[in-house]
Amino acid sequence: MNKREFKDKVYIELSKAVKALANPHRLEIIDLLAQGQFTVEQIANNTGLSVANASQHLQNLKNAKLVQINRKGNFINYSLASEQIYNALICVRELGMTFNAEVKKVISDFRNGQQEDMRAIDAETLVTMLENDEVILLDVRPEEEYSRGHIHRALSTPIDKLGNSLKKIPKRKMLVAYCRGPFCVYADEAVAILTQKGYNAVRLEEGYPEWALKGYPVEHI
Amino acid sequence: MNKREFKDKVYIELSKAVKALANPHRLEIIDLLAQGQFTVEQIANNTGLSVANASQHLQNLKNAKLVQINRKGNFINYSLASEQIYNALICVRELGMTFNAEVKKVISDFRNGQQEDMRAIDAETLVTMLENDEVILLDVRPEEEYSRGHIHRALSTPIDKLGNSLKKIPKRKMLVAYCRGPFCVYADEAVAILTQKGYNAVRLEEGYPEWALKGYPVEHI
C-alpha cells in the first residue's frame, strides 16, 4: 500500500462517518435519540417521516455504528451508541451555527414570529439560582423523557398539559423552562404561554442532553 | 412558520455544513489547509486531484464558508476560514476513529507494512522532555510549512532532505519527529529512516495544528 492509497482509504472511511451525519433527517434523529431510546414509529412521528423512511435512515446510522438497538417485546428501541455521538452533534451544530448565517436567521425569525423576546439563561447561571432557591425549574418535554432522566429539582410539566400544572405554581417565583435542545421549541412555547399568563419565565439555553454532558446534576428514577 | 417547517429548515441548513465535510477529498483538503494557505495547484498536487476537480471542491467549501481566499500576485491562496473548522475536523476524526474500526485497521495495516513498531509520545510527555532537554525535536514537513509556524525549539528537517540533516544530529539524544497530523505519514517515514540509521526515534502523536490548538508553545518567523 503506497502513501496515496493509504490516504485515500483513510479519508474514505472517515467520510463514511460524516456522511451518516450529512442528512437533515438523520441529524434530527440523533438530536431526538439524545433524549433516550425510541421505537421506529416514535421516531417517525417525531420527525415527520414515514416509518419505512425512518427505518432506512436508522439502518444507515446503525451501519455507521452511531446508533444501537435494544429489543423489548414487540418493539425495537433505538438509542445512541455512545454519548460521544451527541458530542459530535454539538460540534457540528456549533459549526453550522457559526458559519451558516441562515441557521441563526431561521431560529431568530421563528422566535420573533412567536412575538416574544426569548431571553435565555445559561446552565451556570441556573445552577447559582437553584442554589439560592430563586427559581422553579420546569421540564416541558413529554413525561416519558422526564422519567428517563431530568435536571435535579426540575418539575415535570409537559407542554401539552401545561395548563393543568399551572395551578400548583406560585406566581412570585421566576420560572425557567427547558426541553430537548436548541432546536426544540417546547421551551419557547412554554415561555410564551407562561409570560402571557403573567409569570416571569425564561428558557434555559441548554437542553437536557447538554446539561447532562456538562456534568451538572441530574436525576434518574 | 409552524414547528415542522422550522425544524425542517434548521436541520436542512445544518446538514449543509456537514455535507461540505462529507467527502473524502474535502476532508483531506481541510486537513492540509490546517497547515496554512495553499494555492489550488498545491492542493491538487498534495491530494492527487486534478486542478479543476480540486477547484470544484474548494468552491464547495467556500460556499459553506469553511475556507477563505486571499489573492497574492497571480495566485489565489486558500486557507481555513477559522481555527474552529479544524476543531470540527478533529471532532469528526474522533468519531470516525472510535466508531469505524476500518479506519484504525487501515492505519495499523499501513504502519505494520512499514515493518516498524511505531511508538508515539503525546504532547504532554514531549513538553516535559523538552524542558529537561532530553530530546531533539524534528519537524519533517516541507520547509515552507515549517516557516509558517512550528513547535517551539523544533528543527526543520524535511523528510525529502532528511539525509542531509542527519550530519548535524548527534546519536546520543532521543529524536521526536512530527508532521501534519495523524493521517500524515512523513513522521512515520522519518522514524523508519532514523531507526534504521541507528537513532532512537519516535513520532509525536499530535501534528502541528493540534499542538497549536492545544495552546502549547509555537514559533512563527
Add this chain to the structure above:
DNA sequence: CATCTATTCTATTTATTTATTGAATAGACA
C-alpha cells in the same frame, strides 16, 4: 494594450443518495 497563466466555469457522463410503495420477515404471544 496584449499576452500569459492560475483558476473557474460549462457540459456531460457516471455514481450516489433519497423517498415511496408494497411485499417480506422476524419475533411475540395466544
Add this chain to the structure above:
DNA sequence: TGTCTATTCAATAAATAAATAGAATAGATG
C-alpha cells in the same frame, strides 16, 4: 402452531453529487 404486528427489505423513480475535459475568465505582468 398460527396469527399478529413492528420493522425491514426490494424495486423504482427522482434528485443530488462527482469526475472529466475543454472552454472561458480575470487579473497580473511586460
